[in-house]
Amino acid sequence: MLQRDLLDDAMRRALALAGRGPADDPNPQVGCVILDPEGRIVAEGWHRGAGSRHAEVDALGRVPEAWRSRPGELTAVVTLEPCNHVGRTGPCALALAEFGIGSVAFALDDPGDASAGGAESLRAAGADVLGGVLESEARALLGPWLARQRAGAAAASSATAPPAASPAAAPRPRVIAKWAQTLDGRAAAANGTSRWITGAEARADVHRRRAEADAILVGTGTLLADDPALTARAHDGELLVDPERQPVPVVVGRRPIPSGARVLRHPALAARGLEAPIRLRGDDLAADLAELARHGIRSVFVEGGPGIIGSLLARGLADEVLVYLAPALLGGPGLAIGDIGIDDISGIRRLDITETLPLGRDLLLRGRLPASSSDPPRYAERKRPADRMRPAERPRDPDHGHPADRPHPDPALIPATEEH
Ligand SMILES: NC(=O)C1=CN([C@@H]2O[C@H](COP(=O)(O)OP(=O)(O)OC[C@H]3O[C@@H](n4cnc5c(N)ncnc54)[C@H](OP(=O)(O)O)[C@@H]3O)[C@@H](O)[C@H]2O)C=CC1
């Protein structure tokens, strides 16, 4: 391992590079420099936000040809312990080990249950590993992100009972619940049609925000009523981001996805080697979200419908709401959100409004739900007749050859297809 003062200097540079990444991203800001045996920088990298290359992989990609035959002489200096899990990108610990890096110095341990363990993996692969280099400086940079991680873990565990029997103690992704409604709070007409309540500018804003999320989620009610594409695209249909950066579609509920559903052609599927959207049953949404987090999904854009959004709000599992308000009226039964477990006005949930944005004739109201995560769950998960069926009696999805009631996505559903 290089001398400590050389590592400290390199870590300062890595922290400066980390700061170039987005501060309010679901992913941490991470920087990486690669040093020669004299402590000179031969390559640099940083993380540009969820879905893009991690800092280590970015830096490895920039190592000059002359050093690629002598990787054991190089030292990677990273602000966060290299990740060890398969998420939207493959594990950096593996990328460094496969490169043949000689030494790795990092500042902060990775706090994620799923992503931690990179140092151990690297040692097992024969690298010289040192943690805690300028740890307090890195902690200062990543303070807001670390706080969000802790809040996510607390929300997941407080919203689930009994904790011991559930995987929900893991952090969950950031959940953004979005819907479009009329002034009288309707999200659909009486016959279930809802296209379109809002105008083109509002919908373009939705697509820009879809593009920022790791996953896009709907309930089976929305899937069957609307046959949504769930891509992030421009008005002419062109994708706003490449297929590998498109949000991965997730469908909650037991009913099967029809074989002709547009979501089966979602470009994120082929880009990640998936045959179908991730399926979640929805009986325990906190556990379902924790499962998504274990697959490296840090943010979920929930496109409805009213049933799923109501359940998320009732259980304190939505961090943010985006309400696109159209100056129109529908009346009737198509309320924008379902029961959220409030009987008395004292239970009213007030939002902190963080953005109001006119979009053509429509208006976006963006709000945070600050207290929701610590609220005790108020809403008993609904019991559906299917809950009482034996597994063999539950409907199967004929198109994908797996049970439609799969409790959690198969761990193989999100393979390491990117970057490495
Ligand atoms: N204006 C807007 O922004 C939007 C409007 N819509 C409209 O909403 C209507 C569909 O509403 P809705 O059926 O409520 O749609 P949802 O997408 O919320 O689907 C509800 C279904 O999800 C499944 N589910 C699984 N777990 C849960 C849970 N914990 N809580 C609630 N549901 C769960 C159930 O289906 P299963 O039996 O399969 O398990 C349930 O029937 C359509 O008319 C559509 O056009 C939809 C989206 C957005």
Ligand SMILES: Nc1c(N[C@@H]2O[C@H](COP(=O)(O)O)[C@@H](O)[C@H]2O)[nH]c(=O)[nH]c1=O
């Ligand atoms: N009706 C309605 C919305 N509906 C949402 O958009 C989904 C359709 O997605 P896609 O097929 O990808 O365009 C639909 O299933 C529902 O989730 N959104 C809005 O911004 N405004 C609207 O008026």
Ligand SMILES: [Zn+2]
């Ligand atoms: Zn990584």
